[in-house]
Amino acid sequence: MNIIVCLKQVPNPDLQFQVAPSGTDIKRDTLNYRVNGCDEYALEEAVRQKEKLKGKVTVITVGPKRTEQMLREAMAKGADEAVRVSYEDPAALNSYQVAKILAEAVKKIPHDLVLTGVQSDDYLYSQTGAMMAGFLGCSHVSVVTKVTVEGQDLKLNRELEGGDQEVVMTKLPALLTIQSGINQPRYAPLPAVMKAARAPIREIKPQDLGAQNWDQFVGGFQFKVRKVYLPAARGKAEMFTGKPADSAAKVAQLIKDKGFWRGG
Amino acid sequence: MPQGVLIVAEHREGKIQGPTFEMIAKGRELVAKHGGKLSVALFGQGVDALAGDLAQYLVDQILVGEHEALKFYTPEGYAQALRAVVDQVDPLIILIAHTTQGYDFAPRLAADWNMPIAAGCVDVMVEGQSIVVTRRILNEKIAVDLELGGAPRYIVTIRAATFKPAEKGGAGAQIHKVAVQIDIARIIRKVIGVEKPQVADVDITAADVIVAVGRGIGKKENIALVQELAKMLGGVVGASRPITDAEWLPKSRQIGQSGKTIKAKLYIGCGISGAMQHVAGMKDSGLIIAINTDPSAPIFEYAHYGVVGNVVEFLPALTKALKGG
Numbered sequence: 001m002n003i004i005v006c007l008k009q010v011p012n013p014d015l016q017f018q019v020a021p022s023g024t025d026i027k028r029d030t031l032n033y034r035v036n037g038c039d040e041y042a043l044e045e046a047v048r049q050k051e052k053l054k055g056k057v058t059v060i061t062v063g064p065k066r067t068e069q070m071l072r073e074a075m076a077k078g079a080d081e082a083v084r085v086s087y088e089d090p091a092a093l094n095s096y097q098v099a100k101i102l103a104e105a106v107k108k109i110p111h112d113l114v115l116t117g118v119q120s121d122d123y124l125y126s127q128t129g130a131m132m133a134g135f136l137g138c139s140h141v142s143v144v145t146k147v148t149v150e151g152q153d154l155k156l157n158r159e160l161e162g163g164d165q166e167v168v169m170t171k172l173p174a175l176l177t178i179q180s181g182i183n184q185p186r187y188a189p190l191p192a193v194m195k196a197a198r199a200p201i202r203e204i205k206p207q208d209l210g211a212q213n214w215d216q217f218v219g220g221f222q223f224k225v226r227k228v229y230l231p232a233a234r235g236k237a238e239m240f241t242g243k244p245a246d247s248a249a250k251v252a253q254l255i256k257d258k259g260f261w262r263g264g
Numbered sequence: 265m266p267q268g269v270l271i272v273a274e275h276r277e278g279k280i281q282g283p284t285f286e287m288i289a290k291g292r293e294l295v296a297k298h299g300g301k302l303s304v305a306l307f308g309q310g311v312d313a314l315a316g317d318l319a320q321y322l323v324d325q326i327l328v329g330e331h332e333a334l335k336f337y338t339p340e341g342y343a344q345a346l347r348a349v350v351d352q353v354d355p356l357i358i359l360i361a362h363t364t365q366g367y368d369f370a371p372r373l374a375a376d377w378n379m380p381i382a383a384g385c386v387d388v389m390v391e392g393q394s395i396v397v398t399r400r401i402l403n404e405k406i407a408v409d410l411e412l413g414g415a416p417r418y419i420v421t422i423r424a425a426t427f428k429p430a431e432k433g434g435a436g437a438q439i440h441k442v443a444v445q446i447d448i449a450r451i452i453r454k455v456i457g458v459e460k461p462q463v464a465d466v467d468i469t470a471a472d473v474i475v476a477v478g479r480g481i482g483k484k485e486n487i488a489l490v491q492e493l494a495k496m497l498g499g500v501v502g503a504s505r506p507i508t509d510a511e512w513l514p515k516s517r518q519i520g521q522s523g524k525t526i527k528a529k530l531y532i533g534c535g536i537s538g539a540m541q542h543v544a545g546m547k548d549s550g551l552i553i554a555i556n557t558d559p560s561a562p563i564f565e566y567a568h569y570g571v572v573g574n575v576v577e578f579l580p581a582l583t584k585a586l587k588g589g
Contacts (some may be wrong), residue, residue: 013403014537023500026406037506045584071439093408096374096381117369117389123401124540125383126367127374130339134375139452140339142368157459160364163515167456177367179510179522183484221380223412226396231407237570245573246582251553259549260473260497260530261586 001055004044006102006112007074008036009067010122024225025091035070038117042178044185045147046115053149056080058109058132062087062098062196068201074194076188085204087214091196093225095127100217102128104209107201114175118143127175139203141168145182196241265393266416270355271323272346273277274365275306275314277458283361287422290388291359292430295324298390300356302381304437305349307423307444309335313438325511327353329444332394336455337365339372342490345444346479355417357388357395364522370421380412381419384427384547395420403539404562405466424521425544430457465516466500473499474528476519476546477507480535480556480575484512489533489579502526504542520545522572538563555579 011017018027046057060083061067061076071082085105086229092098105173106114114136133140145165146157151172154174157165159179188196206213240247253260269291274281288304295302302326306315308330315328327346338480350358359372362384374381381389385389386400393463394413397420401408412418470473475494477487487501494501501517504566508518518528536542538554538561546552547566554567564570 011402016558017402017405019406026402050354093410095371095440099375101370108444110383121403126362127371127381127383130368130371131375132271133379134372140368140372141453143364158364158368161281161521162522162525163461163518165459165461167459169456171452180505181515184511189529198566208404217378219378221415221497222394222411223380224411224413226411228408230405236567237552237564238290238569239564239570239572241572244573244577244581245585247573248514248578248585251569251582252585254553255530255586256499258530260551261474262498 001053002058002111003049003055003113004058004060004106004109005039005043005046005060005074005079006116006132007039007043007061007070008117009060009063009070010036010120013121019228019230024228026228028090033066035073036117036120036180037061038119038178038180040185042115042117042179043077043079043162043181046184049113050078055112058083058111060085060102060109060210062092062104064088064090068120072196072199072200073188075147075199076192077186081202082199083113083202083204091225092261094218094223095122095125096131096223097218099128099131101133101209101214102216103132105134105204106136108204108208109156112172116175116177118177118179119256126177129143131177133175136175138175139170140177141170142177143179144176145179146150147243178251190247196253266310266354268302268353268355269294269357269359270303270305270350270353270357272303273306273314273318274310274361274363275311277368278314280317281361281363282315282429283363283422283424285321286424286427287359287361288323288423288430290427292322293568294357294388294390301325302355303353303355305346306328307334307345315521319437320432321430321437323437325438325440327440327442329442331444333446334444334447335368336451337453337558339369339454340453341446342369343373343376344446344450348442348444356390356393358417358419360419360421362423366421371421374419379417379419380415381421382410382412383421384423385420386423387468388420398542403537405560422462423540425547431507434479451561459505461516463513465514467516468502468519468524469498469524469526470530471500471526473497474502474519474526474530474549475499475532475534476502477513477534478536478537481507482576486576486581487512489576493532493579496583497530499530504539533563533567534579536563537561
């Protein structure tokens with residue numbers, strides 16, 4: 001079983017963001033990046049399946065040079081090979097283009113199964129996986145919370161709203177978008193981290209996919225980021241300030257005033 | 265020329281799902297401004313009653329595609345059925361809910377039909393034959409307007425709980441049966457059934473007071489702080505997704521789109537930033553108090569009262585203050 005896992009590097013969402021002078025992206029020079037949440041679970045699932053069924057796990061990303069750190073972490077956690085598609089736009093808001101580029105790159109790597117996360121923490125598109133499957137012409141199942149491989153068949157649980165799970169079957173080759181919580185991702189052992197630091201990372205450029213540049217992957221229609229801005233707040237909480245003891249006293253008083261305190 | 269809006273209705277266990285009515289509200293507004301019809305596509309088997317439900321809303325027509333292969337949603341079955349409807353209606357915009365079904369269906373359709381797609385939108389406008397959508401990114405903190413053009417038709421998925429659902433009061437929409445041709449050989453996915461969560465825990469939807477815990481709690485041992493506060497207030501402990509994913513609390517405690525929707529009298533969010541998927545499950549609570557280290561956290565847009573601070577320091581201070589210390 002050869003498995004490809006698509007990873008995305010995303011900014012830490014707990015930061016405060018500012019709009020760049022261009023007005024079409026955020027300021028990125030001071031951001032710190034990490035691997036997307038669901039993608040970590042997708043990687044762990046791939047490595048577990050490989051440990052059971054043999055084969056190879058390849059991690060791939062579309063992004064600038066900084067993403068190599070994430071690819072090395074993935075190798076330290078059990079991926080065998082890493083590929084970076086050198087699409088350098090740090091914002092990469094056109095999900096159609098990213099999915100198309102990824103699909104064309106994935107076609108160059110032998111595989112039975114492709115895994116992505118359900119969504120990226122920064123944009124929450126939930127598009128890339130299922131769109132890639134369309135470009136690859138393989139079956140897909142989204143929001144997967146359990147994977148059982150039975151020969152060429154896959155038995156899967158997919159999450160629905162409200163905590164229900166739908167059980168479905170599909171066939172290999174397939175693309176699955178993996179939901180967080182499907183497993184408990186491992187930590188990388190130190191010797192593996194050392195080894196991954198020296199491992200080669202294959203780079204894919206437009207020419208490797210038979211194109212002059214990445215603009216050839218936009219699908220023949222127009223996509224434009226018109227404006228990036230700080231949204232108007234929907235509402236605003238009344239804030240209690242001061243040291244923890246002071247703000248806690250105010251919240252305690254509020255709880256009592258509203259009648260929620262019955263003497264504990 | 266393509267015109268108007270076609271909504272793909274979502275239904276489960278014999279009920280039209282909430283986001284469909286939110287899309288009807290938005291779709292109505294779009295056709296009122298830009299012309300064309302508001303159509304709803306409904307796929308399934310034996311869905312006459314559901315078509316009747318939809319006809320009570322202000323839509324122009326309901327196109328019903330029935331087939332035994334459409335009994336459950338599959339991307340391959342729905343795509344074949346939708347082809348017939350789109351050929352008949354020729355809409356400018358296809359609206360699909362940004363739900364687990366929408367994530368599965370819409371992007372696949374965009375790739376297979378080579379159509380532009382805008383996903384998880386909080387607004388959509390028409391400008392000639394182009395569309396402009398608004399999305400929220402980076403944990404709700406940034407908005408972005410995207411312009412899509414140069415295509416006859418666009419797929420737009422609408423984020424749940426963004427628009428107020430449409431109210432009943434149509435003039436009785438026309439219901440048309442559409443002859444759908446389904447090639448069963450092209451349906452690779454087989455639906456086995458639905459598993460319901462095992463309920464062997466408290467039902468958080470029945471609680472008046474919920475103290476909810478998120479990533480800001482730092483480590484598993486600190487959950488005791490939240491449990492103590494919940495106990496003092498006669499409430500129960502709820503959680504955001506990262507906490508149940510890490511198995512620090514059982515899945516039955518998860519609040520949000522993929523968990524439970526609560527309407528507590530008092531909700532206290534401890535170290536929860538307020539990602540949309542959590543907020544959708546708690547925003548209708550009576551009194552909302554939030555504690556978070558990040559002053560730009562979106563939870564403060566929904567909370568009535570807020571404290572910027574570390575819950576691990578704040579919670580012991582609060583329990584002490586409540587005891588009168």
